[in-house]
Amino acid sequence: MSLIGALNTSSLAMLAQGQGLQTVSNNIANVNTISYKREETLFQTLLYAQRAGTNASERLAVRAVDRRSVMAQGLIQSTGRADDLAIDGDGFFVVSRNFGSTATPDVFFTRDGALQQRYVDVGNGAQESYYITADGKYLLGWAADENGEFSTSDSLSSLVPLRSFALDELEGTATTEALMAANIPSTTEIGESVTLQGGIYDTSYNSQTMSSVWTKVAANIWTVQAQVTNGTVTGPPTLPVVTFTGDGKVLTPQDPVQVSITWDDGTTSTIAVDLTDMEQYADETVIYRTAQNGNETGRLYDESFDKNGVLWGSYTNGRNRALYKVAVAQFVAPDSLEAVSGNLFRATEGAGEMSIRDLEQEAQGTTILVGNLESSNVDMADEFTRMMMVQKAYTMASTNFRTVDEMIETAVSMKR
Template identity: 30%
Template sequence: MSIYTALRAGVSGLTANSSALAVISDNIANVNTVGYKRSGVDFSALVNAQNSNTTYNAGGVLPLTRQQISLQGSLEQSRSATDLAISGDGFFIVSPNNQQLSNGGSVLFTRAGSFTIDADGYMVNAQGLFLQGWPVASDGSVTTSPTSLSAIEAVNISGVGGLAEPTANVGINANLNSDQTPHTGAYVAGDLADGTVSPHFESSLEVFDSLGAPRTIAFGFLKTGPNTWQVESYARPNTNITGGAGTGGLLATGTLNFNTDGTVASATGTIGATFNIPWAAATGASTQAINLDLNTGMTQFAKSFGVTSVTADGVPPGDLVGLVLEGDGMLTAQFSNGRARALYQIPLATFLNPNGLAADQGGAFRTTLQSGLYNINSSNAGGAGRIVSGALEASNVDLAAEFTNLITTQRAYSAASRIITTADEMLEELLMIKR
């Protein structure tokens, strides 16, 4: 009977609009939730088979919930460098635990990038999900795969200690006075180091050993003829190197020859090449190779001795002071000594149909047959968006649209309830016939 189908249609209208109200309520409640993706409800008519042209069987309505995951929210500036947002397509790869994804870990995808460092050194977002990344090897290489999770691990910085670099290259820019009277006495290699002969000019500089400790080495210059200088390098104090006390700390010797225009003609001997510093066992440092450049900045002009500049690489130990994420997704550790080291590259996962993903815990999503498989790429590559550090993606909820939908849903619900009351009155009239 058509009146009964009208009742059922009214009930389906109440159910459908109740679902719509629940969706709208969720959207409004999450208007300030980072990375939240709004949902909507589409109504689909249910059609019953019609047995005759003179009567009609109402079918009602079916609510179909859809997610607007592909619609990006606005990016808002944050004061934390570990807050991350994605400008464009893609999702952060996360997991509810810190296990290897290819070994029992559960993989999820999210746009909620409010990450912080927890007590164990892991990067987790406000929902407790662990950020995943490709680890960077010591040589700077990254093993990536567009489909495999075996190369991905939970980002952890607890093992990042102080960074120190030993000195490997030294350069001296100085002038040797061409008016200096040449040394006329006896000279053998090592005389400048042990003090047997006083150098005409001496300069010292600081190098860092393999442990990052500062050590002093000196360079003595002795003019022995026109355009010819004997050069020695020695450690100070001489006890810092193995056997240094007996040799005056001698490290390298050689001859520096100048052209008639005051430029360097040649540097011969061990002073003109790489030499080793055999640090004493008491220092705890390993033998260190030093490449000395005397060809670039040395001059011999008729003016006083002087050092223009001394260059030496290597840095003392530094502590971790911060993390920086570059546009290519490279997570870099910054140290107090000015050095930096790449730790992880943060990948992004993209889908052919992101709106087909299923919602999961903590504002994350999981794959479904409708979404298709993920494709993993580095930031700003392969269709993936660009990771922005110090920013968060806001909810894509439009309050004006939601309140408008709230009003229309309320009116539709009231209208569906009127269908039931009207059908009830008609049934009452039908029952009155028997009376």
């Protein structure tokens, strides 16, 4: 190898080790960056050879090659903040730069789940609140339909930005099913009555009271008359006769009784009343529980994510409703994703096929931890060790460069 070749090799070595030190510096600087994925500089040997006849010359050098440890998960740390999400397992959140845009160039992938709710101007003077990442990108997922159900798809085009407080009012529901669980005294005299009451909701979602008057007509045999406030029971006027066994359990009817109601506003309801949990013992009248499936109109007062990434709304009428579901993207070779920043990535051909997962349907060990964030996967002890190794290598390369330079000067002075 000529002196010029040695000089060039030393120069390439210093450049490569300098890049290695820059990588170490970046890792140390981002040790507290959420979901930062450490970068590592590897060194490759360069061999240039030229052979002609019996003459041969070879020149060895080195170049730096960077790679990022995207697959290595950082430590999950609790924040206690409801809008912070951490993926425990494989996958990435899907985020978009522009409002409502799911075009491939505008879609990115990250494990940084430090979300915030921000109002965005959506045109015509209207503003809506969305879940935004720390760098201002929209979190993407699937929207629930009017029944709170999801139709998920393994396609970016099916994803939409997640709104916060999107459905601030949940329409009420009229009662169609009810249950009465109570005890009526077996010591009641024949011809005497016991009255039980429970709440229901009419077709305007207003709370009403349904009363049932139990009249004993024989041993273990009762007739039941239904009544409602602000309405009339039109059928059946008298419910089917209820009979009990000798040990106080309902013998008949075993099927729900269909009660038809005409409300004072002219609307009608049909309620299936389950009486199979009624009892007849020699105690006083006791209502154990009543249940029905109606609700008044409710206002949204809280939102929360669950382990499957479903955003639930909690309403003042006691109901919970699914609003959105977070999409999680997976790649065959995530370490080959293009790093836009230390924790934001873009899909590449080298990363392989992308799949969009619905964690509720395809859990496979991956869950979302609410109130947590994934820290960087930087190991400070390892970085300081690499720093010392790179520093030593750089020092030796610079010493070699200086020595070669002195040898060249000596050769030049001899010529003079």
